Amino acid sequence: MIDCREARELIPWYVNGTLSAGEARELAVHLAGCPACRTELADAIRLSIEVKTAVSRLPGAPERIREKVLPQSEVPVARLDLGSFFLGLSLGLSVKGNKIPVQGNLCLLGRRLKLFETKGGRHGRS
């Protein structure tokens, strides 16, 4: 059997539903017989809602963080093919974030073999 002090310590996590089944049961038994702790519970429920609402109104992470953190996917912008299906060369230009990588391939019987790839360096302000 828990006392009022223990009950009041547990109430916030009773409100957010994360107490163990045993703790929740003990607290429920205490609350059933203690009007003062039931008032504490009502206050905690109200506070929980108010905090959730206030925090939800805070701004989210700015988009510029996303741009800095997420690996940029590569978008092809141009390709030059020379030769034929049997033997040829291709040069590809793409944009990856603020970089412009270039890739050269040898095409042999429809299969593409990478000859070189530049990282593209930084483009614009870092």
Added chain:
Amino acid sequence: MGDAAHLLEQAAKGDEGAFARLYDRFADRVFRYALTLLRNRHLAEEVTQETMLAVWKGAGSYSGRSKVSTWIFGIARNQAHRLLEREARAHRRVEEPLFLPDPAEAVGKEEAVSNALSTLPASQREVVFLTFYEGLSYPEIASVLGVPEGTVKSRMFHARRKLAEALR
């Protein structure tokens, strides 16, 4: 949160799409946590950026013993304290008045709650945030904060008393 654990597992294998989904799920929450803890927008941005980069680079070190959110908030807290120490060494004041996105939208009660939260020490503020906004259990909060469970309960007890006084 099994889904988040799966995304983290995929991110550990270099799956950029999985990490992007993980970023979308956690970035705002980490930012709001940092903002609640530090009350400084620039530092909160720095914490969010460093935390999410650490998640990407360290996804493979997630052991699965805790929830993904507990692991990520633990990283965010370490980042926040690293910045606090840096700012303290430079004798810079960290906390600034916290603003709402659009003051015209702020209704009286929310502003009162936000102001009341500001009066709490950061150590109590984060317990209130992690309990009522993030819905973490007190053992999980103890794990994020690296303190005994009794300390979490005691911080919440004092925080609620102060908030009740401030909101009376």
